[in-house]
Amino acid sequence: MNESLISYLSQFEGHQAFVKMASEMAGTDLTSTISFMIYLAAVLAVVGVMATIGGLGTYAERKISADLQARQGPNRVGPFGLLQMLADGVKMILKEDIIPRDADKFMFVIAPLLCIVGVFGSLAVVPFSSGFILTDLNVGVFYLLGISSLVGVGIFIGGYSSNSKWSMLGGMRGASQIISYEIPVTLSIIMIVLIAGGMSFGTLISGQGGFPHQWYLFHNPFTFIGFFVYFIGALAETNRAPFDLPEAESELVSGYHTEYTGMRFAFFALAEYIEVFVVCGVAVALFLGGYKVPFDLGNGEAFSALPPIIGKNIGQFLQLGSFFTKTLALYYVVIWIRWTLPRLRVDQLMTLCWKYLTPIALFNLLMVAVWVYAFEGQSMFELFSSMGSGSSGGH
Amino acid sequence: MSSHNLDVYMPILILMGVGVALVFGAIIFGKLIRPHNPTRLKEQAYECGEDPVGVAWSNFNVRFYVVSLIFIIFDVEGALMFPVASVFKKFNEIGRGGLLLCTLSLFVIILISGVVYCWKKGDLDWVKSFHLDLNKDSESKKVEA
Numbered sequence: 001m002n003e004s005l006i007s008y009l010s011q012f013e014g015h016q017a018f019v020k021m022a023s024e025m026a027g028t029d030l031t032s033t034i035s036f037m038i039y040l041a042a043v044l045a046v047v048g049v050m051a052t053i054g055g056l057g058t059y060a061e062r063k064i065s066a067d068l069q070a071r072q073g074p075n076r077v078g079p080f081g082l083l084q085m086l087a088d089g090v091k092m093i094l095k096e097d098i099i100p101r102d103a104d105k106f107m108f109v110i111a112p113l114l115c116i117v118g119v120f121g122s123l124a125v126v127p128f129s130s131g132f133i134l135t136d137l138n139v140g141v142f143y144l145l146g147i148s149s150l151v152g153v154g155i156f157i158g159g160y161s162s163n164s165k166w167s168m169l170g171g172m173r174g175a176s177q178i179i180s181y182e183i184p185v186t187l188s189i190i191m192i193v194l195i196a197g198g199m200s201f202g203t204l205i206s207g208q209g210g211f212p213h214q215w216y217l218f219h220n221p222f223t224f225i226g227f228f229v230y231f232i233g234a235l236a237e238t239n240r241a242p243f244d245l246p247e248a249e250s251e252l253v254s255g256y257h258t259e260y261t262g263m264r265f266a267f268f269a270l271a272e273y274i275e276v277f278v279v280c281g282v283a284v285a286l287f288l289g290g291y292k293v294p295f296d297l298g299n300g301e302a303f304s305a306l307p308p309i310i311g312k313n314i315g316q317f318l319q320l321g322s323f324f325t326k327t328l329a330l331y332y333v334v335i336w337i338r339w340t341l342p343r344l345r346v347d348q349l350m351t352l353c354w355k356y357l358t359p360i361a362l363f364n365l366l367m368v369a370v371w372v373y374a375f376e377g378q379s380m381f382e383l384f385s386s387m388g389s390g391s392s393g394g395h
Numbered sequence: 396m397s398s399h400n401l402d403v404y405m406p407i408l409i410l411m412g413v414g415v416a417l418v419f420g421a422i423i424f425g426k427l428i429r430p431h432n433p434t435r436l437k438e439q440a441y442e443c444g445e446d447p448v449g450v451a452w453s454n455f456n457v458r459f460y461v462v463s464l465i466f467i468i469f470d471v472e473g474a475l476m477f478p479v480a481s482v483f484k485k486f487n488e489i490g491r492g493g494l495l496l497c498t499l500s501l502f503v504i505i506l507i508s509g510v511v512y513c514w515k516k517g518d519l520d521w522v523k524s525f526h527l528d529l530n531k532d533s534e535s536k537k538v539e540a
Contacts, residue, residue, distance in 0.1 A: 046410075093428065098437055099438070172455055175459070176459045253443075263425050365476075
């Protein structure tokens with residue numbers, strides 16, 4: 001199992017030779033400097049890809065909503081309107097930056113920063129492939145739950161510091177909604193941790209396989225329910241419709257970012273779109289087999305005829321493809337839900353969380369523990385197959 | 396070994412640093428090219444075109460406070476359950492799963508009884524007081540009639 005990008009790279013002779021050569025040339029040990037440079041490059045790559053996905057998310061949102069409502073959507077800027085996101089970015093940066101006179105200026109400035117830092121921090125443990133995970137912390141999902149809570153703090157501070165009634169209501173709703181739905185999400189994650197026997201994403205994914213019947217989604221009936229509990233909770237935590245009460249435009253103008261203009265608003269939007277990607281990625285890692293490719297093509301052993309540096313990397317690209325396909329499919333579902341379902345009322349939102357999702361998640365957790373204890377961690381399909389072979393052998 | 400452990404956290408620091416740099420970089424770069432002519436009206440808090448009345452930092456619904464109290468209890472219990480859950484598989488393999496199952500059930504039963512208690516007290520209803528007022532009104536109307 002790989003702990004991070006560096007431990008993946010150091011398998012290759014080229015990397016070791018390069019580190020050795022550079023260290024000899026400089027006369028000191030450059031191992032940590034080189035790891036820093038590699039991490040910096042990888043982080044910049046991830047941030048670049050994520051900013052693009054965030055931008056494409058706004059484009060996809062408008063295009064898909066247009067499709068669902070029999071409209072055209074953006075189609076003027078570039079081919080199929082694909083450059084719309086660049087046009088939006090230029091427009092955002094050219095807009096005047098207005099800070100309300102009565103606002104708490106310091107808090108007003110750091111609110112979008114907190115959102116961005118929270119989201120970027122959670123990107124560090126998203127498992128793109130077995131080699132390309134920035135860092136596979138042994139407390140992976142626990143860290144993710146903690147760091148992504150910063151977004152909730154950012155949203156609340158953004159609403160509070162604006163000193164506008166709309167923002168205040170939006171921030172209050174945002175805070176109460178995000179902390180409430182964290183409970184079913186946490187309980188669903190504990191359920192998977194219990195089956196996998198570890199909190200790092202490497203452990204969580206290594207228990208699954210490339211085929212759907214090897215996923216934790218179909219491990220037992222309770223994980224199947226748990227996936228939907230997680231997904232509903234994740235929608236609410238990212239403030240996506242039908243849970244977009246913090247920014248309900250028909251009642252709260254624009255909610256917690258009513259007073260934000262230009263780039264500050266853009267960072268709230270970017271954080272939201274990247275966070276949707278992160279929760280979809282985590283859903284894929286926990287329930288849908290993560291980066292696993294069918295027939296174990298991902299570890300590159302099938303390509304052993306090729307030189308190892310090519311064979312291993314083909315495996316990595318297959319894993320990346322598997323992860324991104326599943327995650328973007330879930331992303332599509334999130335957008336689809338937004339343009340299909342109407343918004344909930346505040347009391348319905350709280351009823352759904354505390355009277356339905358939380359009891360269901362608690363019950364699921366208990367039942368999964370009993371399942372793992374009773375069947376020694378076997379999944380439904382393993383049980384069926386062993387039952388089949390057992391009965392045919394016995395009779 | 397200790398330096399290796401810290402290495403694992405390096406990408407997180409770098410990511411957050413890049414995030415901070417991105418936010419400040421974009422805002423400072425934007426300062427060079429964007430217009431800046433604030434007026435009194437522009438800097439007012441938005442209240443649908445009216446002059447804002449008072450400040451927004453006033454009393455708010457006490458329900459939000461109750462929700463955060465319930466959340467703290469559940470979140471602490473959730474955090475305590477993570478270690479139990481992550482060793483459950485190993486304990487089960489060496490035949491001590493029953494012990495952990497009892498521990499976990501105890502935790503979950505405490506949580507469930509918490510939910511039941513809050514539910515009974517009506518703390519999970521968002522519009523509790525509203526319902527009570529409605530009943531009183533209808534009762535007093537009946538008495539008048």
